[in-house]
Amino acid sequence: xxxxxxxxxxxxxxxxxxxxxxxxxxxxxxxxxxxxxxxxxxxxxxxxxxxxxxxxxxxxxxxxxxxxxxxxxxxxxxxxxxxxxxxxxxxxxxxxxxxxxxxxxxxxxxxxxxxxxxxxxxxxxxxxxxxxxxxxxxxxxxxxxxxxxxxxxxxxxxxxxxxxxxxxxxxxxxxxxxxxxxxxxxxxxxxxxxxxxxxxxxxxxxxxxxxxxxxxxxxxxxxxxxxxxxxxxxxxxxxxxxxxxxxxxxxxxxxxxxxxxxxxxxxxxxxxxxxxxxxxxxxxxxxxxxxxxxxxxxxxxxxxxxxxxxxxxxxxxxxxxxxxxxxxxxx
Numbered sequence: 001x002x003x004x005x006x007x008x009x010x011x012x013x014x015x016x017x018x019x020x021x022x023x024x025x026x027x028x029x030x031x032x033x034x035x036x037x038x039x040x041x042x043x044x045x046x047x048x049x050x051x052x053x054x055x056x057x058x059x060x061x062x063x064x065x066x067x068x069x070x071x072x073x074x075x076x077x078x079x080x081x082x083x084x085x086x087x088x089x090x091x092x093x094x095x096x097x098x099x100x101x102x103x104x105x106x107x108x109x110x111x112x113x114x115x116x117x118x119x120x121x122x123x124x125x126x127x128x129x130x131x132x133x134x135x136x137x138x139x140x141x142x143x144x145x146x147x148x149x150x151x152x153x154x155x156x157x158x159x160x161x162x163x164x165x166x167x168x169x170x171x172x173x174x175x176x177x178x179x180x181x182x183x184x185x186x187x188x189x190x191x192x193x194x195x196x197x198x199x200x201x202x203x204x205x206x207x208x209x210x211x212x213x214x215x216x217x218x219x220x221x222x223x224x225x226x227x228x229x230x231x232x233x234x235x236x237x238x239x240x241x242x243x244x245x246x247x248x249x250x251x252x253x254x255x256x257x258x259x260x261x262x263x264x265x266x267x268x269x270x271x272x273x274x275x276x277x278x279x280x281x282x283x284x285x286x287x288x289x290x291x292x293x294x295x296x297x298x299x300x301x302x303x304x305x306x307x308x309x310x311x312x313x314x315x316x317x318x319x320x321x322x323x324x325x326x327x328x329x330x331x
Contacts, residue, residue, distance in 0.1 A: 001132045002155025003117065007094045011041045013110060013120075014099045015065040015073060017195065018252070018271030019295070020143070021051055022163055022278065024099055027147035028058040030159040031097075034151075043088070045073055050252070054166055063087060070105040089114045096120075099147060102137035103128075119154055121146075143294050161298055163278035167260065171253030178254070180244070184261040187219035188325070191267035192235050193228025193247070194288075201268055201286045203231060205314055207238035209266055209321050214241035216325045218263065222247055223255050223272070264324050266317075269295050269305070277303060284320050 041061040042052050052059035066080035096113040098120025100106050111129040119133035128134045135153040138146045192206040210220045222232045224247030232247030260279040269287040276283040277297040284304045296305035304320050
C-alpha cells in the first residue's frame, strides 16, 4: 500500500555493520527522492554515526541504538534502551521503517517507537504491527533488491540499484599524508579480514594470489582494520614477494580511496566488496557463508563471486585472478 504524501519525520532502523548498511543505500536514495523535504534519522549501531555523516545526502540525524534482546551485534543495555525509546517517542516520527531483517525479533519493538505509520518486513505467521505497510520478507534475491522491493511495495519509485561510497576531502587529505606513491590501476588490494574466523578464506590462499599479482607486474596493498592486522601479517609472512601492509593504518575513507583506484580487489564477502561494487572496481569475492546470491554484487561480469562452500577450488580463484589482471596489463 502506498504511503501518505504528508511524511515529514522518518526513522530508519538498521543496526548492522558496514556491508549491510551499504546494501540499503539504493533504498535510501529512493526514499529521499520520494520525500525530499523530510528529516530522515538512522537508528543504528554506535559506529554508524560516521556512516550518516558520509551519507548526509540521505540522512539528517542519527540516534544510537543500545541493543535489544535477541540481536547479536552488541550487548543489551536496559537503562540506555529505556532512554533511547523515550527519545524516539518524543520526536513523534511520522514513519518508522523496519529495515533490520525479517522482523521476527524487532517488529514488536518498532511499534513502540509510536510513529504515525510503521512499515517494514515480516515473516508470515509472526507478529506484524500494520499488515498494510509490511512486506513478507523475500526468501531469495540480493540484499539490495530485497530493500528495493520494500520501497516498491510502499509506492516509492525506483532510483537505481547502484551502490555508493562518497569520498570526502578529509579522506583525500588523510590519503595524501600516507605518501604511498601508488599508481592508479597498477596495484591490487588484498583484504583478507572478515568478522568471524569462519568467514575468512585461508591466509595461505591470499598470500599465493598476492604473489601471483606481483609476478604479473602489479603492486600489492594489504588492507584491513586494526582488528584484522594480525591476519594481514599472516598473509605477509607467507608471501614470497613484497607487499605494502596498510592493515590498521587507514581510516575507512582512505580504504575507500585505495579500493577506488586499484585495478582489482580480492577479499572475503565483507563490506569492502560492496565498496568495490560502488566504485566499479573489478573484484573477486570469496563467499564463505553460503549466501552468495544474497550478499554478492549485482554486476556479475565485473565482480566474480565464488561460493567456497560449494566449490573450494583454489585454481579457480587463481585463473580468475590471471584473467582479471591480464585485462589491465594489456590496456
